[in-house]
Amino acid sequence: MSLVGAYLTVHTPRYCTYDAAFAGKLAHPDFRAVRDGMIEQGRHVAAMRPDVLVLNSCHLIATFPTVVDGTPRHRGVLTAQEAPELIHGVAYDFPGDYELAAAIIDRGRAAGLPCVLANDVHYPLDYGTVMPLVCYLDRTQTVPVVPVSVCLAAGLQESFAWGRHIAEAVAALGRRAAFVASGSVSHKLVRGPEKWPSAADQELDHRLARLLADGRYDEAWTWLPEYAAATEPEMSGRHLAMLLGAMIASGRPYAATVHAYGPSSGSGNYVVSLSAA
Template identity: 40%
Template sequence: MALNMALLAAHVPSMCHEANVPDFQQDLVKGLKLMKERIREMETDVIVLMSCHFPGTFHHYVDVTPQHRGVMTSVEAPDLISGVYYEYPGDQALGNELVKAGVDAGIPVVGFNDPTYIWDYGTVVPLRYLNPEADIPVISLSVCWAASLEETYQWGRAIGKVLRESGKRTIFISSGALSHNLVRGRHHMPSRSEQAMDNQFIEYLMKSELKDAREMLNQYSRIAGVESGGRHLAALLGVLQPEQKAEFWGYGQSSGSANAILSFIS
């Protein structure tokens, strides 16, 4: 198996600079740092990361650029995230394989190789913790607003198959929140109902009850306003297989959203 691990990762903007992380998000930082060690121990060849803040309108994008480099200022929160330099190698060959697998499955997946493209903070923030040395190649994936959860799940299945059959040691990261009906005030927890749904969804993942998680996601994503409409979770469910063992590494709220670090190892 060359998909060594799948990961649900947080990217809340206040985590971009570690010195600014509030107490109630410290467990997220701890969790990501533990995963950094694991990614290193696994001698990971490639990280494939889908971000809720890379919103393809009609297509699922795959950034196959061989060298990613840029200075990122968040368009949503330029006061919090400004002038963040990043530079990571890419993996054009594996990126192209992902594109082909998506197209072959009848999914509108488009690859692009454009050194002027600037990454979003949902991609950059977790990578600052997970691979601070910036030496592991990265393939950045979008979500797609025109895609249903079912289509995104099928795209996740295609991604998982390519990664499993790859000769490379790969990690799939789904970068996004659980419930996400945002309110002003970073310290606010999700509502009790949202927390109940988050907990149930996490429980399904922890017990590898993936069919139940998938069924729940249809309503949960709407009622709890799950980030990106739940698309990053649908893709994660497509990538996962029931024998992958789940572990929980941290939770933190951010402005009424729920954020968790979960890993799934084959």
């Protein structure tokens, strides 16, 4: 098998509220669509039943190497550094996949890319990893997860290459894996949680989503630097490059479900699920 699915998901702290606290935390109605889309995305993951999720979060940040976390069991309690009032005391306890993480690192190392394999129950996970998983994508916390960092010293090309190494490692090991990119699209942050991106940036976000939905992955990758220069996506679009690298390297077409698009503090946030056709 190989990459059976891919997800573009959202980690905005305000959305970490599946049930009772929903009304209080999401006071503005414009947040509703993304929250509902995340619930639908969780159902998509449950229906796909991948045997591992490889998750690249824009908040798991390394400066020089790319870190792949192969810890066999990810266990901890998360309070988000920048939003302790919204994400606090969230317990997580889900399996990892050391063999896959090590295989990804082997491929990156062979290609000469700076990288580190983590295997440490104390390796701290960020809210961009934990929040979408625990609140929406796998509330049972039974699907193994391999967290992959973004790397500040790596640009779009290197991030794209990591996507390829991930897809190739997945195929070599015969995993039914899904890749998850956790981050915003346009990301010009301002104070005011309910603020939307500019109309021009929203239009560019929609164009990117259409390229994904239409299966025009090569075109999206070619356009990504121009898109990123205009909209300043989260982590300069490294998560989007890794997503496209994984999908293109898999060589498969994917059927897209575009669940939602919504705002958070001036950023644009798409919830998109893609399953191998």
